[in-house]
Structures are given as structure tokens and as C-alpha cells.
Amino acid sequence: MDYLLKNGHIYVNGEFFDGDILLQNGRISALGVDLSADNATVLDLQGKLVTPGLVDLHVHFRDPGQTAKETIATGSRAAARGGFTTVAAMPNVEPVPDNAARIKHMLDRNAQEAVVHVKQYSSITINRAAGDCVDFAAVKAAGAVAVSNDGNGIQSAKTMWEALLGCKAAGLPLAEHIEEDSLKYGGVMTAGKRAQELGLPGAPTVVETSQLGRDLALAKAAGAHYHACHISTADSIKMVRAAKADGVQVTAEATPHHLLLADSDIPDNQDTNFKMNPPLRSAADRDALVRALADGTIDIVATDHAPHTADEKAAGFCGAPNGITGSETCFAALYTDLVLTGKLPLTRLLDVLTSAPARIFELDCGHILPGGAADIAVFDLAHAETVCAADFASKGKNSPWVGRELRGNCYCTFVDGKLVYKQEEKA
Ligand SMILES: [Zn+2]
Known part of the structure; x- marks a missing residue:
């Protein structure tokens, strides 16, 4: 599945860029403003921070x-x-x-x-x-x-x-x-x-x-x-x-x-x-x-x-x-x-x-590059949330931050263009 992430605050090569990012066939196929794509799932990020994974x-x-x-x-x-x-x-x-x-x-x-x-x-x-x-x-x-x-x-x-x-x-x-x-x-x-x-x-x-x-x-x-x-x-x-x-x-x-x-x-x-x-x-x-x-x-x-x-x-x-x-x-x-x-x-x-x-460690990752692998994380800097052990995907619940209110939770994560995590909407 392809994804078009709209209205992100995107961290590219040490600078921020407000716009869209298109993930196609596992790669970052375009960075720009007012991008559109047929057959891509559109996520409106409303200004959320987009970073390299x-x-x-x-x-x-x-x-x-x-x-x-x-x-x-x-x-x-x-x-x-x-x-x-x-x-x-x-x-x-x-x-x-x-x-x-x-x-x-x-x-x-x-x-x-x-x-x-x-x-x-x-x-x-x-x-x-x-x-x-x-x-x-x-x-x-x-x-x-x-x-x-x-x-x-x-x-x-x-x-x-x-x-x-x-x-x-x-x-x-x-x-x-x-x-x-x-x-x-x-x-x-x-x-x-x-x-x-x-x-x-x-x-x-x-x-x-x-x-x-x-x-x-x-x-x-x-x-x-x-x-x-x-x-x-x-x-x-x-x-x-x-x-x-x-x-x-x-x-x-x-x-x-x-x-x-x-x-x-x-x-x-x-x-x-x-x-x-x-x-x-x-x-x-x-x-x-x-x-x-x-x-x-x-x-x-x-x-x-x-x-x-x-x-x-x-x-x-x-x-x-x-x-x-x-x-x-x-x-x-x-x-x-x-x-x-x-x-x-x-x-x-x-x-x-x-x-x-x-x-x-000379790894081929850590950057947002057109044509590069679509390894991307999106963080929501606007909202605070209390850390809850029951929400952890890890089997380990041993964290001193449980009960602390933190800003900047991860909203969604893509690996090779695949959505591997998305925050659940809380009532
Ligand atoms: Zn050690």
C-alpha cells in the first residue's frame, strides 16, 4: 500500500520543511507541497513532526x-x-x-x-x-x-x-x-x-x-x-x-x-x-x-x-x-x-x-531522502499523554516513566513504506 502523508513538519537534512511526503513501493518517492497520488492512502498529519525512523x-x-x-x-x-x-x-x-x-x-x-x-x-x-x-x-x-x-x-x-x-x-x-x-x-x-x-x-x-x-x-x-x-x-x-x-x-x-x-x-x-x-x-x-x-x-x-x-x-x-x-x-x-x-x-x-x-555504525538509514527507504516516524508534539504500562507493546512493563505525563508520543511508524504502528484513537 502507498501512503501520502499530508501537512507534516518534516525533518530533512538538519532542517524543517512543511509539506507532504509520498511513500510508494517502500521508498520515499516525493517530498513537496500539495502533492497528490492516485491509489495512495492519505493521512492528514495536521502539522505533526515527521522524522527519519x-x-x-x-x-x-x-x-x-x-x-x-x-x-x-x-x-x-x-x-x-x-x-x-x-x-x-x-x-x-x-x-x-x-x-x-x-x-x-x-x-x-x-x-x-x-x-x-x-x-x-x-x-x-x-x-x-x-x-x-x-x-x-x-x-x-x-x-x-x-x-x-x-x-x-x-x-x-x-x-x-x-x-x-x-x-x-x-x-x-x-x-x-x-x-x-x-x-x-x-x-x-x-x-x-x-x-x-x-x-x-x-x-x-x-x-x-x-x-x-x-x-x-x-x-x-x-x-x-x-x-x-x-x-x-x-x-x-x-x-x-x-x-x-x-x-x-x-x-x-x-x-x-x-x-x-x-x-x-x-x-x-x-x-x-x-x-x-x-x-x-x-x-x-x-x-x-x-x-x-x-x-x-x-x-x-x-x-x-x-x-x-x-x-x-x-x-x-x-x-x-x-x-x-x-x-x-x-x-x-x-x-x-x-x-x-x-x-x-x-x-x-x-x-x-x-x-x-x-x-x-555505518548503517544505511537515519535520513529522509527522495528515493531512499521509507523508514519514517511521526510524532505528535502537541498533546500530552500519561504513560500507561498496559499500553506497552513490550512484554516488559518495568519503566520508571509509568504514570508520568509526557509530550511527543509517536503517532505512527513506517518501515519500508509499511505502516507498522499507529496510535489508537482514545475516547
Ligand atoms: Zn550494558
């Missing part, structure tokens, strides 16, 4: 292995409901995609079962365990977009060194979950005043910075592309900024929750929807992340969409697993709390969710 380089779909939490199908529908048309799935599933055959199998399943484009990470090491690295050239040839052991940091400097050399040779980015296990002291949140108030064990922020410093030194010597996942502290930002100035090929992501929440937001009832890894940091760290996103030190936003079952999240702050869902609230939460408050220009928010992630 959003790109999320960090999601957990739990499939195969933990499908009570999420599946490729439900995770991809959650992505579509958030305006994402391309995501990259982390390899902490069972069995771990750590060789060419498993990468191909995952890519086949992703193509069959997902409603959005799902790229695939390989793990860095065999079975994500301490020890041997995967065959980087083989997983790259099979279609892996990058490698990561996300969920755990690489503890051995030797393993990280060999992995960076292998990724450099294969032309793969290495996306690191930065966490030095020996410095955690059993912490379930960031050490400090709020941990003391709540009586919870805290871990120091050097868990992140000590390993990041090691990795940046190794990445410089190896000449490899090192992507720092979900950086969360002001000191990490300084280290990334200095490394970039020094010519290190480093890129960095931040999550919506680290940009918008601090440990002081963890409620007295110890709601486990505020438990994630890295944990929420200080308000000063949070504010530094926003400034670093604005000035380009942080390259992209990625959600770290991490669904868990309600039973698992009911196990208390010490017992519950880390992580929250992110796909369905990402844009509206950032729009509401960063753009409407004047902390971040809308154009920068759109770039870090579209063209920037596409560029750093």
Missing part, C-alpha cells in the same frame, strides 16, 4: 533463552511504537550468537519475526565468557554490525587488547559495557548520600572510570573503533572528550534514564524500576551528560531497552535484575524534559537518534 544501537530482545521477558516480535513492536525503525540487538541471549552460523540464524529470525530492521551484535568472547575471542572476521562476514559482551565488562586487559586488535583488522566497532567487577563491593546503586539514606549497598563510580581509562589507552594503541556504551559519569565524559581530542576513534552513547534521572530520584519505597546498570548517578553527573550530549562529546542516545518480568522486578532492590524498558518512552521523555525545558535543541535530539547512530 529512529535508530537504537542498544536493545535487549531476550530471544532465544528468556522469552518470558521479551521476544524478537514483541521487542520490535515496542521499537515501532517508540518511532524506531532500526535497532541493534545485544547478544546476551541463549545460545549466544558468537559464530557465523548463529549470527546468520539470528539475522534470519530478525528478518522473519520483527516489524522493524533488527541488526545483530556478536559477542566479543565465545559464550560471553572470560577466555577466547570470537572469530571477528567470520562474524563480520556473517553480518554482525558490531561486537559486545553487554551486561558484563571485559575484565581482562589482555582480552580487551586482543579483541580491539581483532576488531581493527575485521573493521568492526567494539561496544563495551564498562564495568570493573573487582570494585563493585556488592553495590546495587551508586555509593553516596542516597544509598546511605536507603540503607542499600553502594558501588563507587570508579567501577566505570577505571575500566574506561584502560580501554581508551588500549583503543588508542590498537587504532580500533571503541564505542562506550551507556556512559554515566562526569569523569567518563572528560575522559572521552580528552581521548577524542587525542585522535582516539571513540564514540559514546548515553541512555534516556541517565540523562533524565539521578540517584536522588530513587523513591523511598525502593521501586526497582529505578534499578539499572550502570546505576543512576548524581544530579551533577546527569547534568554533565546533558551538556555533553549537546556539545557532541556524547555521540548518540541509545535506550538499553531491558525488559524483565514483573515477578523478577518484585524481588526487592538487592534481588531484582538490572534494567528498564526504553523503546516506547525514549523520544517523549527526552522531548518533554530536555527539549521543552530548553536544555537541548530539537534538531540535536533528532540527530542523536537518527543520523548519528547510523553514521557511527
Whole structure:
């Protein structure tokens, strides 16, 4: 089916254009004013924001292995409901995609079962365990977009060194979950005043910075592309900024929750929807992340969409697993709390969710181009809506934004010209 989207506020190459966009045969066939087309379904957008489909380089779909939490199908529908048309799935599933055959199998399943484009990470090491690295050239040839052991940091400097050399040779980015296990002291949140108030064990922020410093030194010597996942502290930002100035090929992501929440937001009832890894940091760290996103030190936003079952999240702050869902609230939460408050220009928010992630992983998406793939998201910036867990397409309902009123919900999403999500009309 072809679609003619009328009266959109369309984001094209860094600028806004008020007009129409025609989606035919899966491609963007025209941009203009007063367009018409025979046999196309017409949607009057009444000034809604039209963007390239959003790109999320960090999601957990739990499939195969933990499908009570999420599946490729439900995770991809959650992505579509958030305006994402391309995501990259982390390899902490069972069995771990750590060789060419498993990468191909995952890519086949992703193509069959997902409603959005799902790229695939390989793990860095065999079975994500301490020890041997995967065959980087083989997983790259099979279609892996990058490698990561996300969920755990690489503890051995030797393993990280060999992995960076292998990724450099294969032309793969290495996306690191930065966490030095020996410095955690059993912490379930960031050490400090709020941990003391709540009586919870805290871990120091050097868990992140000590390993990041090691990795940046190794990445410089190896000449490899090192992507720092979900950086969360002001000191990490300084280290990334200095490394970039020094010519290190480093890129960095931040999550919506680290940009918008601090440990002081963890409620007295110890709601486990505020438990994630890295944990929420200080308000000063949070504010530094926003400034670093604005000035380009942080390259992209990625959600770290991490669904868990309600039973698992009911196990208390010490017992519950880390992580929250992110796909369905990402844009509206950032729009509401960063753009409407004047902390971040809308154009920068759109770039870090579209063209920037596409560029750093060399993906063919993230732009609205005549003739290009019709991967499009439409957001309704005019209306506020309260986040309701029952509305989530994700199996995971673990979100700290449930109950919050947000502006900028996704109105509809197209992948290759196909309508894969449309907001239901509420009475
Ligand atoms: Zn992680």
C-alpha cells in the first residue's frame, strides 16, 4: 500500500520543511507541497513532526533463552511504537550468537519475526565468557554490525587488547559495557548520600572510570573503533572528550534514564524500576551528560531497552535484575524534559537518534531522502499523554516513566513504506 502523508513538519537534512511526503513501493518517492497520488492512502498529519525512523544501537530482545521477558516480535513492536525503525540487538541471549552460523540464524529470525530492521551484535568472547575471542572476521562476514559482551565488562586487559586488535583488522566497532567487577563491593546503586539514606549497598563510580581509562589507552594503541556504551559519569565524559581530542576513534552513547534521572530520584519505597546498570548517578553527573550530549562529546542516545518480568522486578532492590524498558518512552521523555525545558535543541535530539547512530555504525538509514527507504516516524508534539504500562507493546512493563505525563508520543511508524504502528484513537 502507498501512503501520502499530508501537512507534516518534516525533518530533512538538519532542517524543517512543511509539506507532504509520498511513500510508494517502500521508498520515499516525493517530498513537496500539495502533492497528490492516485491509489495512495492519505493521512492528514495536521502539522505533526515527521522524522527519519529512529535508530537504537542498544536493545535487549531476550530471544532465544528468556522469552518470558521479551521476544524478537514483541521487542520490535515496542521499537515501532517508540518511532524506531532500526535497532541493534545485544547478544546476551541463549545460545549466544558468537559464530557465523548463529549470527546468520539470528539475522534470519530478525528478518522473519520483527516489524522493524533488527541488526545483530556478536559477542566479543565465545559464550560471553572470560577466555577466547570470537572469530571477528567470520562474524563480520556473517553480518554482525558490531561486537559486545553487554551486561558484563571485559575484565581482562589482555582480552580487551586482543579483541580491539581483532576488531581493527575485521573493521568492526567494539561496544563495551564498562564495568570493573573487582570494585563493585556488592553495590546495587551508586555509593553516596542516597544509598546511605536507603540503607542499600553502594558501588563507587570508579567501577566505570577505571575500566574506561584502560580501554581508551588500549583503543588508542590498537587504532580500533571503541564505542562506550551507556556512559554515566562526569569523569567518563572528560575522559572521552580528552581521548577524542587525542585522535582516539571513540564514540559514546548515553541512555534516556541517565540523562533524565539521578540517584536522588530513587523513591523511598525502593521501586526497582529505578534499578539499572550502570546505576543512576548524581544530579551533577546527569547534568554533565546533558551538556555533553549537546556539545557532541556524547555521540548518540541509545535506550538499553531491558525488559524483565514483573515477578523478577518484585524481588526487592538487592534481588531484582538490572534494567528498564526504553523503546516506547525514549523520544517523549527526552522531548518533554530536555527539549521543552530548553536544555537541548530539537534538531540535536533528532540527530542523536537518527543520523548519528547510523553514521557511527555505518548503517544505511537515519535520513529522509527522495528515493531512499521509507523508514519514517511521526510524532505528535502537541498533546500530552500519561504513560500507561498496559499500553506497552513490550512484554516488559518495568519503566520508571509509568504514570508520568509526557509530550511527543509517536503517532505512527513506517518501515519500508509499511505502516507498522499507529496510535489508537482514545475516547
Ligand atoms: Zn550494558
